[in-house]
Amino acid sequence: MSVIYQRVALIGLGLIAGSMAHAIRRRGLAGEIVGTARSAETRAIAAEIGLCDRVVGTAAEAVAGADLVVLAVPVGAMESVAAEIGPHLAPDATLTDVGSVKRDVIQAIGPHLPANVHFVPGHPLAGTEHSGPRSGFAELFDNRYTLLTPVDGTDPAATERLRTLWEGCGAIVEEMDPDHHDLVLAVTSHTPHLIAYTMVGVADDLRRVTDSEVIKYSAAGFRDFTRIAASDPTMWRDVFLSNKDATLEILGRFTEELFALQRAIRTGDGDHLYDYFTRTRAIRRGIIEAGQDTDAPNFGRGTHRKEGAE
Ligand code: NAP
Numbered sequence: 001m002s003v004i005y006q007r008v009a010l011i012g013l014g015l016i017a018g019s020m021a022h023a024i025r026r027r028g029l030a031g032e033i034v035g036t037a038r039s040a041e042t043r044a045i046a047a048e049i050g051l052c053d054r055v056v057g058t059a060a061e062a063v064a065g066a067d068l069v070v071l072a073v074p075v076g077a078m079e080s081v082a083a084e085i086g087p088h089l090a091p092d093a094t095l096t097d098v099g100s101v102k103r104d105v106i107q108a109i110g111p112h113l114p115a116n117v118h119f120v121p122g123h124p125l126a127g128t129e130h131s132g133p134r135s136g137f138a139e140l141f142d143n144r145y146t147l148l149t150p151v152d153g154t155d156p157a158a159t160e161r162l163r164t165l166w167e168g169c170g171a172i173v174e175e176m177d178p179d180h181h182d183l184v185l186a187v188t189s190h191t192p193h194l195i196a197y198t199m200v201g202v203a204d205d206l207r208r209v210t211d212s213e214v215i216k217y218s219a220a221g222f223r224d225f226t227r228i229a230a231s232d233p234t235m236w237r238d239v240f241l242s243n244k245d246a247t248l249e250i251l252g253r254f255t256e257e258l259f260a261l262q263r264a265i266r267t268g269d270g271d272h273l274y275d276y277f278t279r280t281r282a283i284r285r286g287i288i289e290a291g292q293d294t295d296a297p298n299f300g301r302g303t304h305r306k307e308g309a310e
Helices: 015-027 040-049 059-063 075-088 103-112 156-168 178-210 220-228 233-242 244-267 270-289
Strands: 005-011 030-036 068-071 094-097 122-124 145-148 172-175
Touching: 005 015, 005 059, 015 030, 015 156, 030 040, 030 059, 059 075, 068 075, 075 103, 075 233, 094 103, 094 156, 103 178, 122 156, 145 156, 156 172, 178 220, 178 233, 178 244, 233 244, 244 270
Parallel strands: 005 030, 005 068, 068 094, 145 172
Antiparallel strands: 122 145
């Protein structure tokens, strides 16, 4: 594949930006990759492992002359980064982000951008529970969706160019309205993470009572929860604070259904439980048929690395 952007600036050098750097290099999609991160430690690691062609000290320096700027910092940090780089963006540059929430991030970034910059928000639906500059890998986005949520007035040519980059990184790209994105992700990712955090928290309380039995006998379901609940605390705090309305809406529905299942167990309503589990089993089959997970036993552990956090 040929070069799509002459200079890509990665702001934040964690799992997602690192994976983008690897994936961009795999196909030679950029003339140069410049990166920066908040801490000197992360910048030093990135330089040591050669994550980018150049690692620089500030975001303002990183975006100079870049025709693509990617904000890959926690959602709560997007606004301050946008304010810092706004005056330094090159005319006609495209600015995108990879934040897990779209409406709040658009409102945080948008006002800081000059009129001659193309803003194309995005979200790769791929991740792991790992973070930091060493955690990225080139295959992270392969066959996974990246959602672009262009705002009113976005130049379609800028969106198309970014789509080509993500496709070059292995992703399947679709466009979506930002509010719809936030509702869908509340169902598929944000609320499940909250449930995993809660379940692991409950088990931790229990562990104090039963010593190490919760760990020792942890079955596949619980082990999966612990992996999800090991996801980065800053990232997930910001996701819930930013996607408040949609998450609360889905949590409300979840609680109602949980109460209904609780009642079915108490009253011995096996039909309710059986019908419910039959319906959910069909959803699982649909996900496998859509190629978004594997049917391998033990949740595919050891067979692919893309399981887990979005
Ligand atoms: P990560 O591995 O924790 O990396 C975050 C990067 O942002 C680090 O380089 C960090 O710098 C920098 N950073 C943190 N706070 C900052 C601040 N206040 N100002 C400037 N830079 C700051 O995170 P990630 O998993 O790549 O996530 C990045 C973004 O991708 C988030 O918005 C997240 O919602 C989104 N996302 C994550 C996943 C996932 O599963 N992980 C999936 C899709 C999208 P230091 O290392 O120097 O602190």
